[in-house]
Amino acid sequence: MVDAAETNWMDVLDDVMGDQPRKYRGKVLQRWHLNASTTCWVYFIAAEETDMLDSPIKIGISNHPYARLAEMQQVCPAKLIILAVAPGGAAMEKRYHERFVSHRLHGEWFSRNPELLKLIRYWKVRYPLNAEVK
Template sequence: MDRIPPATYEEARARTDRIHAGFAEIRQLQALLPPQPKRQETDERSVYFIQADNGLIKIGVSDSPKNRLRTLQTMSPVALRLVLVLPGRGARGESELHARFAEHRSHGEWFHPAPELISFIQEQK
């Protein structure tokens, strides 16, 4: 859209009023739309378990755990492997697992390979 300087204050005011009216119309139309679902309610991402050669296990969430593994591997000084994927658990499932294994947390989303965690992974396979 070309910018043409308004000839007068009245013309500038009229343009501004038209713009504001357009925004008001947009807000009215948006109010007619159904509300957007919250991500947590529709989060169908997978919870993944990635184990490092040093034993630590990362519990994370991703749309594509295999791609996430590749990304993490480029930043890791040790080899990583994808040991388990739980489809459709989303961020809520990840949070629940972080809480369940909190006493074994090393740092961030990385956990020590405690017997309870290893057993959980084996049972889910």
């Protein structure tokens, strides 16, 4: 079994795309994120706590949270990690955005707060980050 946590998605893209120009890799990653034929996950991503103790948390959706993480990492100077994932699509993501609207910083980014951290702990126990979540 492949450990998705250890997967470097840019290496996977290099293998898949061969000699094609690197500029196309972002488009490929975008296609991987939302595809109705596979499980959709609500993800919670933030900077690694050693980098930013009070870093904001992004609540988003993707069929491939680790591919999404790899894409986000390319434009973020801090090391990002997936805190947790939960099954669900756009409707579930919208519910979480509405639930934490008072903590919204910008777009899909929310400040850390006790209720959000409790939700993350809940999902972290139920869906440990492993090869099932890619």
